[in-house]
Structures are given as C-alpha cells and as structure tokens.
Amino acid sequence: MTAPDHIVRSFDNQLKALSQIVTRMGGLAETQLATAVDALKRRDSDLAEQVVRGDAAIDALEEELGERAVRLLALRQPMATDLREVIAALKISSDVERIGDYAANVAKRVMALNQIPPIPPANGVPRMARLAQNIIKDTLDAYATRDAELAIDVWHRDAEVDEMYTGLFRELLTYMMEDPRNITPSTHLLFVAKNIERIGDHATNVAETIHYLVTGQRMAGGRPKGDTTSFQVIEPTANTADGGKTKEP
C-alpha cells in the first residue's frame, strides 16, 4: 500500500518542522552560553539576568517538540529512517534543553560573582567557554547537514574542554588556598567551569545521536567522558598560606 502523495508530503513537512525546532533550540542555547560568558567578562548582571529569563524559551520549544513528536509517532507510525529522525529530534532537544539550563546556571553564578571583586582565574573560563561554544556550533552544523564525520570530530574535541576544566579546577583550588577571601569567588567560578564541562558532555551526546541518525550505527570505541577532577586531591603547596605539598593520586 502506498500512501497518497499529499500525505507523504505532509509527513515530510512535519519531520522538517521537528528538525527546525531542534535547530532553533540549538541556536538559542548557543546564544545563551555566549551571552552568559559575555556577562561574566563584562561583569554585567543585567545581561546575566536576561540569560536566566531567556531559558524559558528553550524549555517551551522542547515541550512543543515533544508534543509534535508524540503526535507524529502515534498517528503516522514512522519506520526505519523516519523513526530515527523523530527519536533523534527528541533526544537532541533533551540535550539542548540541558545545555540551556547550564547556561542559565552560569548566568546565576555571574550575578553572585559581580557582588565581589574579580579574581584572575576568571579569565580561563571564557577560553573554556569559547571551546564549548565552537563545539555546540559545529554540532548544530553536523545536524543541519547530517554530517557524521563532523559529528565524530566534535565528539573528540570535547576532550579539550575536559582538559581545560581539569586545569581550571587545580588553578582555582590553589587560588583558594592562597587567601580565604578567594574562596567564595573561586567556588562560584568552579561551578561555572563545571557547568561548561557538562555542556561539553551534552554536546557529545548530541554528536552521538547525529552519528546514529546518519549512519544507523552507534559510535564505536568510546572515550571516558567527563570530569576526572572527581578523583583529584590537591593539597596546599609552599606557595599557599599553609605551606603544604601538592599531591595527585
């Protein structure tokens, strides 16, 4: 049985609509992160608040996409590639929604940081964020062009974000040890960096979904994702107030 032409066309349009919502969500999330980091650099709390408020738009799009996807699944019973398209849209939108949440969290920390004097390690965070932004951007490109190679590429690049996070983690802890007044700002920056590290992880999830969408295959191999600092122990060094030693397990 072949469906009439107008039904096929309408189904294609509905799939395209899903994909467009995902792309819009991704663009918003990318902007949210960029704006949050801008607010950090400029110490601009109004801008940060704008990011916190802006998260609702991404949430609303995810909800809309979820409803459309479920209707499509229930009414159209898509199979094979089409089914993969719908599932991919659902999965990616969920990761992008999380990226939006983390960007809003960054913005909240900026509002706290702006109440106290700036500290030097704040400069490393925008560098790390820029890396994460590029990864998000390329991930969205990979989705738009259904490019599995690019997806693999961005997936590997998240390792750099993790490395930068590990460096920042050590730097911030050392900085805390030098002067108790550094502890509050360093803690907030630590959470900012952690949020960006998580954004990188979600971008790699998206890359994996794109790879599956395009090739029908799960990505082979596998790199341990995420935060190696969970296991790290840093002790006060001779440079710090206490004069201890640095130890790494």
Add this chain to the structure above:
Amino acid sequence: MTAPDHIVRSFDNQLKALSQIVTRMGGLAETQLATAVDALKRRDSDLAEQVVRGDAAIDALEEELGERAVRLLALRQPMATDLREVIAALKISSDVERIGDYAANVAKRVMALNQIPPIPPANGVPRMARLAQNIIKDTLDAYATRDAELAIDVWHRDAEVDEMYTGLFRELLTYMMEDPRNITPSTHLLFVAKNIERIGDHATNVAETIHYLVTGQRMAGGRPKGDTTSFQVIEPTANTADGGKTKEP
C-alpha cells in the same frame, strides 16, 4: 471498531512491562544513592567503585524502556490515558537515569575523599542524603499506586533538601576559610551535596510527571526549585584565618 480481546490484553501487558521497568530503575537508583552514602560514611572505596560500575545497569534499562516505548507508540498508536502512561514512563525513566548518574558522581567523590583525612562537615551530607532517599522512595510509591496526593507531598518536601544544601554550602565555605587544608575535601563534599540537591530536583520532576499521569493536569502553583546558593556570597569571618566579615546579598 473494537480491537479483539487478545490484542487489548497484550497491549495492557506491554504497558505494564514499561511501568515495571520504571519501577526497577527507581529501585536501583535508590539503592545506588544509599550505597554511595554508605561508602561516604564508612570511607569504603570498594563500595564506591561498585556504585560507579552499577550505573550501567540503570542506563541499560533506560535504553530498553526507550525502545519498547517507541515500538508501542509506533505500532499501537495509544491515545489519552494510555498515551500518557507511555510518555510518563519515558519521562520518569529519563529523570531516574539522571538520579543514577548523580549517585555515581557521589561515589566518585567518595573515592577522592578517602585519600585524605576526614572533615567534620561530612556528617551533614548523609543527613541530606537520607532526606533525598526518602523522597525517592515515596516518589516510587506514588508511581506504583498512582497517588497524586503523595506526589504533591514529596514535591513539597524537596524544599527541605534545598535548605539543607544551602546550610551545607555555607558551612563548607566557612570551613575552607579556616584552613587551606580543608579546601580540597570541602570542595569534593560541596560537589557531593550539589549532586544530592540535583537528585532532589529530579525527584520533583518525577512527582510532577506522576501528578500529570494520574490527573491529566499539570501541577498548579510552583515553588522556585533548586540551588539558591548560586547567588550567595560568603566572606571570611573573624573566626577564619583572614578575619573578614560575613555578607549575604
């Protein structure tokens, strides 16, 4: 058109199977958190490693549930209540999977903490975890009995978890300020507490989904969820090495 009896029965069984997977996932996640906190209290790294490894079982169940749900949606086109059942199972499993992730993160931090001497604020964390565990347990009961009232009740109780987190956040920062040697263990404990706070948030998501599943209505009102410490500034006090002052915005 009425479907033959054996098809209706088989569909009911498939719905029940989804619900059972969710319940199993929830039970695993509850145990994972309990074991991680046990490992924290006993400073038992083997136990912590067991939790880290155990997370894969929850992930596998989520994947299985996702595949079953999609097949059900595509082949059976469920409507109204049945559709809500499938969507709720998908949503809840995604939140439970995250709870499992956070429990594994707690376990990783325990492994770092066990390499250094214990610090007193570690005792507040198990108390906070116990609260979160009760919330998870009651949320699962609410799901098993389709009890919207109980869902509302646990949803409100997450506020206590947030309060305890705020208290711990302040305590840990003050503790860091007293002695640089406290900084590394306090930072790991801060992330442990943060993970438990996030677990509470996901449990409230589950409660919201249950409420929607049972009543068909989204929960009215709304309590600002989550981490108010994002905005907090704590300065060294006279008790700390630096002799500054405490300030709260």
